[in-house]
Amino acid sequence: MKIAVAGTGYVGLVAGVCFAEVGHDVICVDIDEDKIKSMKKGISPIYENDLQDLMVKNYSEGRLNYTTDFKSAYKDADAVFIGVGTPEQLDGSANLSHIATVARQIAECVEKDCLVVVKSTVPVGTNDKVEQFIHDFLINKVKVEVASNPEFLAQGSAVHDTLQAPRIIIGTESKWAEKILMKIYEPFKLPVVSVNRRSAEMIKYASNDFLALKISYMNDIANLCELVGADIQAVANGMSYDDRIGNKFLNAGIGYGGSCFPKDTKALEYLAKQHGYDLRTVKATIDVNNDQKTILFKKASKRLITFNGLKIAVLGLTFKPGTDDLRESPTLDNIPLLLEQGADIYAYDPVGADNFKRLYPEGKNGNGTITYVNDPKEALESANVCFIFTEWDQIKAVKTTDYKKLMRSPLVYDGRNIYDLKDMLKAEVEYYSVGR
Ligand code: UGA
Numbered sequence: 001m002k003i004a005v006a007g008t009g010y011v012g013l014v015a016g017v018c019f020a021e022v023g024h025d026v027i028c029v030d031i032d033e034d035k036i037k038s039m040k041k042g043i044s045p046i047y048e049n050d051l052q053d054l055m056v057k058n059y060s061e062g063r064l065n066y067t068t069d070f071k072s073a074y075k076d077a078d079a080v081f082i083g084v085g086t087p088e089q090l091d092g093s094a095n096l097s098h099i100a101t102v103a104r105q106i107a108e109c110v111e112k113d114c115l116v117v118v119k120s121t122v123p124v125g126t127n128d129k130v131e132q133f134i135h136d137f138l139i140n141k142v143k144v145e146v147a148s149n150p151e152f153l154a155q156g157s158a159v160h161d162t163l164q165a166p167r168i169i170i171g172t173e174s175k176w177a178e179k180i181l182m183k184i185y186e187p188f189k190l191p192v193v194s195v196n197r198r199s200a201e202m203i204k205y206a207s208n209d210f211l212a213l214k215i216s217y218m219n220d221i222a223n224l225c226e227l228v229g230a231d232i233q234a235v236a237n238g239m240s241y242d243d244r245i246g247n248k249f250l251n252a253g254i255g256y257g258g259s260c261f262p263k264d265t266k267a268l269e270y271l272a273k274q275h276g277y278d279l280r281t282v283k284a285t286i287d288v289n290n291d292q293k294t295i296l297f298k299k300a301s302k303r304l305i306t307f308n309g310l311k312i313a314v315l316g317l318t319f320k321p322g323t324d325d326l327r328e329s330p331t332l333d334n335i336p337l338l339l340e341q342g343a344d345i346y347a348y349d350p351v352g353a354d355n356f357k358r359l360y361p362e363g364k365n366g367n368g369t370i371t372y373v374n375d376p377k378e379a380l381e382s383a384n385v386c387f388i389f390t391e392w393d394q395i396k397a398v399k400t401t402d403y404k405k406l407m408r409s410p411l412v413y414d415g416r417n418i419y420d421l422k423d424m425l426k427a428e429v430e431y432y433s434v435g436r
Contacts, residue, residue, distance in 0.1 A: 001184055004029060004077040006102040008039065008066070010046060010158060010259075011119050011151045012083025017054045018162040019081075020064035022187035027073040028066045036066045047324040047351055050159040070102075071109045079115045079180060080106055081149070086120050092266035094123055103130050106144070107137035115180045116146045121208075121264060123271050124201045127171070147172045147181055148197045150204035155258065156322025168192045171200020205268045209282050212261040214249045216288035222252035222435025223295070232435030233417060252435045254389065254415035255292035257319030257328035262289070293330040296387060296413040297337050299432055303411070304385070308342035308367075311408070313379035315398070316390025316416075318352035326355050330415065331389050335360060339368035346371050346379040350394050380406040391416035400427035 001024050005016035008030040016028040030036055035045050042059065044052040058064035067073055074080050084098035099120060106116055116134060118127050131146035138144060148171035153161035168185050170192060172178040178194055185192055195203070222232035232252045240247035256262070265286050272279035304310070319329035326332065329352075338345060339360075345368060349356065353372045360370050373379045376398050380386060386407065388395060400423045403410040410429040417433045424431035 001025070001078045001180075002076065003027075003184065004070075004073040004080045006070070006080060006082045006105075007084035007098070007120070008032075008035060008045065009083065009085060010048075010153070010155060012081065013039075013044075013046070014048070014051065014153060014158045014162055015081055015083055015119055015151065017051060017058060017064060018159065018188075019184070020058035021054055021163065024063065024184065024187075026058075026064050027077075028064070029068070029070045029073045030066070031068060033068055036068050039066045048158050049156065049322070054159060070105050074106050074109045074114075075111045077110075077114055079117055079184060080110075081117045081119050083119045083151070086122055086263075088263045088266060092270040094121070094263070094267050096122065096126060099126070099130060100133065103133050104137050107134040108139055110138075110142055110144060111140055113143040115177050116144060117149045117181065118146060119149055119151045121150060121204050121260070121267075122148075122201060123267060124198050124205070127197050127201060143176075145172075145174060145177045146197070147177045148200035149181060150200060152204075152207065155325055156320065163188065165190050169200050169203050170194050171197040171203075173197050205264055205271075208260055208264040209268050209285065211249050212256055212265050212289070213281055213285040215251075215256045215261075216285040216292070218250050218252045219255060219292045219434070220288050223292075225435040231421075235435075251417070253292075253417060254295060254330045254434065255289040257293075257330055258325065259327045262286075262328040265289075293333045294337065295434065296415050296432065297334050300385060300387075300411075300413050303432075306341055307338055307385070310343055310384040311382055312338055312343045312345050313376075313383040313386040313407070314338075314345050314347040315349075315376050315379060315386065315388045315395045316352075316392055317347060317349035317356045318390050321390055321392045324351040324355055326352055326359070329389070331356070332359075334387065334389065335370075336366075339366045339370070342367040344369045344371075346373055346381075346383065348373050348376045348379045348395070349390065350392055352390075377402060377406060383407045384409055384411065386410075386412045388412070388414040388416055388418060391418050400424050400429060403427065403429045 003019050003024050003026050005012045005028045008028050016026045020026040042056040082102050086094040089095050127146045127148050134144050170181040225232045236250040239245050265282050269279050269282050317331045396418050404427050412431045414433040
């Protein structure tokens, strides 16, 4: 089928590449000329396993192309997928201006019947409005319907999550739209759950917010574990044997980040508020997460008089391993606090350092300094304190004994619980983690 994809961020590009990989004829549209040029050269704009290889393969085999010319892409497409961003606004609601722009472009150029499929995460009811909006601007006498097809990929495993998704959710309002989506997804050979449009939109928020709630719940229990002398990892392990709970998303730490959970929890709370409903569970999820992000900084502040002039090793900058994305990363809350007190930070991240440098350039930053290093051990050399913010394999590979050997005083705050307490004790490291 001929598929056009609007937006080449995580959602759009990965979807487009995977549609091509299963045999569809795909054209990806973006307004950024430079991005299109470099994608044609086989360079992926995002750091994501397998993505670049599949881009090169499908482009060279002629199933995948990129363009800024949306007219040529949309006019004869069987389906146009919208994967543009829906960034959070100051009040927590989603900004739908990019979706509206694409919807209008589609309306003004489609020349044959076309299904518009919204992959971006949008508040429940948005797709009804998108359909109306397209009909209002439609120029040619063709049939255009809007379907919802939320995306469930996680950064770092995006291609795998798309090609081997546990389920595909399609939300349609007609048999015609359902049939087209079924045909598009047939080659994936994955379970397809077909629901109405608003339910599909809600499944996305309810899923993300449930996972965020699970994390905040574990962080809440972790904080209580510390007070009563229990160990959150042992507790999580014990809980995980119950199929009703499952063994995923039980890791306590310094809170969830990224472009999705923070945004989608706030958006659902906002949606509820708009409808006069107080969504207390999600509100609590957000509150716990906000406090959790700086929990180790607060602990360290009690232990030390000041961070002024101290050499602080920061291991990990991104919101999770496997991505260079810094959005809502706990480091964005902690680094300013450390700098404000005049800390000399030595930061290591295998892929996120370049992005971080754009926000905090090497050298003097406010009252403190930041130096970026290429090896976790370099950051630890003569450090007074170490903060572990992301559980990259390269960081997990640092031996417990290295902290004692390299640091001036082996004082470690681990936001991802990567070491065994006994091992750290044996290595004579003063070690603080979360919920243990
Ligand atoms: C998340 C969802 O997992 C995807 O299913 C969804 O499609 C995506 O949002 C989206 O809406 O686009 P992502 O934000 O890439 O994906 O990352 P996750 O792997 O879910 O991690 C989110 C955050 O939760 C990270 O900061 C991670 O460190 C934290 N986390 C995760 C924990 O603190 N504990 C856990 O046990 C698991």
